[in-house]
Amino acid sequence: MKELMQNLRAAALRSIAETADMEKLEAQRVKYLGKKGELTAILRQMGSLSAEERPVMGQLANTVRAEIEKALDERREELSKKLLELKLESETVDVTLPGRTAALGHKHPMYNVLDQIKDIFIGMGFEIVDGPEVEKAEYNFTKLNIDEAHPSREWTDTFYFTPDSSILLRTQTSPMQVHAMESRPLPIRIIAPGRVYRKDEVDATHSPMFHQIEGMVVDRGVTMADLKATLNLVVEKIYGEGTVTRFRPHHFPFTEPSCELDIRCHKCGGKGCPTCKGEGWIEVLGAGMIHPKVLAGCGIDPDEYSGWAFGMGLERLAMGEYKINDLRLIFENDKRFLEQF
């Protein structure tokens, strides 16, 4: 009997090791260990054994059962691992095939730049205001200290809606200075981006409609030093840390002193190259201390309050940032252009 059991054990272990699929493995289990299995069949003969032999044989039977069960388990484990491997193998995909995407839309490049500027100013405590594009000459010119005979008022330069030149398409965002000073509580820290209009034929650098960003601060004790500090910071945020700036006297009727802010040409480092037209500097924006006459005209006492303002062209900024060489692309809205940004 012992021999029988040893044979059974050997046969079972061998055939289990050779079994290649789960179903057959289960059949093996039934064959050897099932109620009608071979081990049971052997055990049935226990009755014929002596009392001394019985526990010995019983123990042997248990050992054999345990060994077969262990072999079954291990084989099952092995097989399932192999099966998984096969399944995974069969599920393999070509990862270089394109993904299925929900294509995102694109913000217009110019508004990308505008949003960047808005964020910078908001971080410095500014608010953003919007205002009318169909504007009174009074706000676009007169209240900005631009006299009646100023060339920019000519019908060759400005679009008008009334024969008396009193209502026009704003030529600059500067009237927003006046609106803000007339309607907002002091202190004022605002930027006012928007569309402006001038009678320029369309070409690579001109468009009858374009965008400006106006900004202003009115408070007690505001100085040109504050203007410089703020705009230097803004320029550094836009053009990167370490950007070298210079402030250069300029003329605007509504600021005095007035200045333009140049940055050192990033391409040639100031030596002069085609990008900066040989000057070594690139003009970025115009600014100045709000003319006391303008403050007074808006009901703000220039002896108590002072302010500064700046204006910059958005198109040129965006064109510089993205190396766009033709302004017409901005308003052409070709999908192939828009999707580059």
Added chain:
Amino acid sequence: MDLSRKWLNEFVDLPLSQVDDHTFAEAMSVSGSKVEVTRDLSKTIRNVVVGRIEALEKHPNSDHMLVAQIHVGKETPVQICTGAWNVHVGDLVPAALDGALLPSGAEIHSGKLRGVESDGMLCSLKELGMTAHDFPEASIVPAAILGDYHALDKNRPSISADIKPGDKIYGSVCAAAVKGVEKAGAAWRATLSLAGEERACLTACTNLHEGDLVAYDMAKDHICTPDDLHAKQEEFPHCITDGILILPEDKVPGEDMANLLGLDDHVVEFEITPNRPDCLCMIGLARETAVTFGKELKLHEPKVAAKGEGNIADLARVVIEDGELCPRYTARMVRNVKIAPSPEWMRERIRNAGMRPINNIVDITNYVMLEYGQPMHAFDFSCVKDGEIRIRRARAGESITTLDGNERSLTENMLCICDTDKPVAVAGVMGGANSEIVGDTAMVLFESANFSGPSVRRTATALGMRTDASSRFEKGLDVKNTEKALERACELVELLGAGEVVPGVIDAVAGEMKTATVKFEPEKINALLGTDIGADTMKKILLDLGFAFDGETILVPSWRGDVEHYSDIAEEVARFYGYNEIPTRFTGTVSTCGGFTPDQQCERRVGEICRSLGLDEIITYSFISPTYYDKIRLPASSPLRDSLKILNPLGEDTSIMRTTILPSMLEILTRNYNFRNKSAAFYEIGKIYFKRPDGLADEPKIVSLGAYGEGIDFFALKGWVEELLGTLCSGKMHFAAQKENPSYHPGRCAEVFLDGDRVGVLGQIHPEAAENYGVDTPLYCAELSFDAILAHRAPLAVYRPLPRFPSVSRDIAVVCDKSIPAGEMRDCILENGGQYLKDCAIFDVYTGDRIAPGSKSVAFSLTMRADDQTLTDDHAEETVRAVLAALRERFGAEMR
């Protein structure tokens, strides 16, 4: 304004060797005179030197070339072949040597010309970048060399090829051989041989050489030019007025031509702001330079001897009729005028300042304008009727032929300089041809006047002629400058010997000449700048700039019309203290919070959602063409056609302010379609413009969506709108078919509402409208009111507990009349489903053979759930029964 550094040195000692162009440009730019570009004129020419012709012989292989041996200051002469015939042994000429660069950009290299070595080129004026205006003495008179004759008609030559000395050409003109040529003062003496007879003839022609055959007029004792023979230039192609430049005898072989041509100069181009017309001249820029570099400004006080006969007061009268447009008119007279070229130094300065020399009198007026910034005019006084100058507005119907030869119709708002019956100049713009300085002008009246800037500008613009004078006048010039400039002009007349200045000055002044004053308040200036500049430093800057002080009052110099306020003074101080020396310091006292307003946040969200839906952002013009309303099929009576009209548009395409954003989107869709972009989906948040009674506009914002291409249909568009409004807004969203909108497909257009408020319209563009844009694919657009979106902006979300019990779903299909909108059925289901019905989705609509004609089957998926228990089948059945009952009652729909 172009500034010659050489000329500048006359006023400020600032040699190039001390301050190079780059340093100069930087310093001037940051003190307020912005430099655009600097040009080293000497770099335009290289290796062109003075040469003396040592020997000259005919080219062995060419009948029109000469071979010259040129002494260029070196031991061995240089051999150069030339095609020009006006050179002679002993002449000093410009010789471009091997490797030379000419102003045209051409480079000269050694080479062989018809087999003969030529180590350079002799240069004409043109090749040196000059004209006869620059070097009037260089113009030549060519003789007609018979050997150069080329008959117009080869079969019928006017001069026979075998003509011999003594042969008659016509009348008293016969052929003569040149036996010798020698200089005789400014002219030449030629020895001629006519069939044995020899004659000596004086001639101005400079192209004669021994052996030439010429046409000689025996009666006039004259060597004929092609003109004398009434010949065309092509008949004598090498007998031309443009020859090699013959230099004055005082030049030295080997000398650099750049210096002789005044090209040893650097020119600085300034961009002067319109408030500083005083800087549009040498003196103004010299003053800025002097203060910038801390140098002395050397000004010259003009002195006039005025030795002419009589007095201007007895000869001329000036009447200012319009004192507003002409505050001052100053005049002097010159008699016995000798019109001639101006001297080389003057021509050089005029040229380097970007103008053209003409003749001494005209050059003087230009020179003074460049030096003093005061435009001047010179009249031929004999053409001024009755010796009277009247400054008045033109009369209706008057016209004038200006110096450029064009006849100009004048209008009544144009200021003119007139005599007693006609205009002789357009004030401040251009003189009249009727009083032009010409070769025989004997009496000249110099005008130095002040005109109203805007008036000159408008006149110049209206006449389409912006001149050097008008561009200065239009900015408003210094009234006090007229007399100084006039004195300088008269001084130059005497210096140049151009005539005799008549004693006396006419100075008509129509207005008062007040000195502007500003209180000197150093503390206020420092407070504005954020600086701590000493009062003495400020004073020094101001004094150097020409300001004066009367106690604590600043007297503003007459040429600084832009200074009237302490802030202007602050700018003057800051410019020379240095904008870049002003500290950078945040000085505001109160901090503000900053941030986006709720409206702005909403607008940003709209953009974000649109982009996440795959739409690209566009920016379109706010103005459109009125014809676009036709393109989108607006009826003639549509109130949308009542647009704000630009009275002076660039063109019709940009002439009215859009009252609908649809044409803008359609234009961009069309453009993309024409660019063969297979599909496109765009959004814009743009304004439209409605007339307001006060003349201004309401400018509401519209969210505009547009698309075409694969996968785009009505429901794709509707999905975007649903997503957009569903994300941003609260309230019941409702779509209603809209058949009346003329721009949209009547069967594929809906209006969208939130809680009953109209938000906008969406749908397929009417095929006719699409066709009007030339597009044959369906276009889809939506126009949503941003204000409506804002008004229905969803409040901050409040957390709702997640369902604790599972939901149950039941699908039902009902058959009903085909015309019943499924959306309304869905609404009905939601209204009548009872407390457990949480959602209802339409998942199928069927029409076809399997149901009755005229009807359709709509399938709904109902989702039911209870908040406090697991739903039983009974509950679900109850809900379905209620829904079916409602559908039957309301729409006659039966369970399929």
